[in-house]
Amino acid sequence: MRCMLCGTANREDANKCKQCGSDLTKESKPFSSIRSTPAPTILVTNSPDNNKGGSGRKTEYLVPESDADNMSSPVTPRETAGNNSARKTQYIPPDAAAALAPQATTKPKLVGFLVSYTWNVSGDAFKIYEGKNSFGSSSAVDSPVPADRAMSSEHFVVMVRGGRIKVRDLTTTNATTVDGVEIWGDSADASHGSKIKAGDTEFILALIP
Numbered sequence: 001m002r003c004m005l006c007g008t009a010n011r012e013d014a015n016k017c018k019q020c021g022s023d024l025t026k027e028s029k030p031f032s033s034i035r036s037t038p039a040p041t042i043l044v045t046n047s048p049d050n051n052k053g054g055s056g057r058k059t060e061y062l063v064p065e066s067d068a069d070n071m072s073s074p075v076t077p078r079e080t081a082g083n084n085s086a087r088k089t090q091y092i093p094p095d096a097a098a099a100l101a102p103q104a105t106t107k108p109k110l111v112g113f114l115v116s117y118t119w120n121v122s123g124d125a126f127k128i129y130e131g132k133n134s135f136g137s138s139s140a141v142d143s144p145v146p147a148d149r150a151m152s153s154e155h156f157v158v159m160v161r162g163g164r165i166k167v168r169d170l171t172t173t174n175a176t177t178v179d180g181v182e183i184w185g186d187s188a189d190a191s192h193g194s195k196i197k198a199g200d201t202e203f204i205l206a207l208i209p
Contacts, residue, residue, distance in 0.1 A: 112207035151199030
């Protein structure tokens with residue numbers, strides 16, 4: 001007979017374990033560090049629950065087998081880390097499952113890049129999205145260029161609306177140049193291949209077809 005506590009093999013007619021002295025006449029269970037509190041919930045399926053109806057989710061809890069005896073929902077015995085434990089399945093209604101599902105985030109569409117070789121011979125690419133894109137030497141703008149001390153903290157913005165692109169100077173000290181035309185506190189149209197200069201930094205507008 002094998003002791004359930006220490007695993008020592010004993011004679012079949014033995015009453016106590018020769019190693020730890022535990023009573024072999026009663027069913028003993030090995031020490032378990034798992035408490036009656038369920039383990040964190042794990043979402044395991046999104047299939048319909050025939051008993052509840054609908055297409056909600058199911059969750060599984062890993063609990064001690066002794067506690068599983070008192071549970072109203074079915075459990076399946078399972079050996080985990082050398083301890084007798086059981087798995088309990090709990091149904092989550094469709095409305096609650098929807099609340100737990102990750103919410104998709106909507107981002108503006110990426111339409112192109114401003115590419116510059118002024119500070120990096122390999123090139124720096126700044127993403128241009130649908131809507132407003134701000135540039136400057138400050139970290140508060142969408143695309144900062146901290147290396148350029150001649151660039152204002154908020155120097156210019158690239159506005160993208162319905163396929164039309166405008167570059168607007170933010171009334172800076174050194175103005176902004178678009179395709180050789182200097183603008184100050186004003187805006188100018190831009191297109192694929194347009195050259196923009198702000199401070200000492202030169203950019204080329206590259207649009208995604």
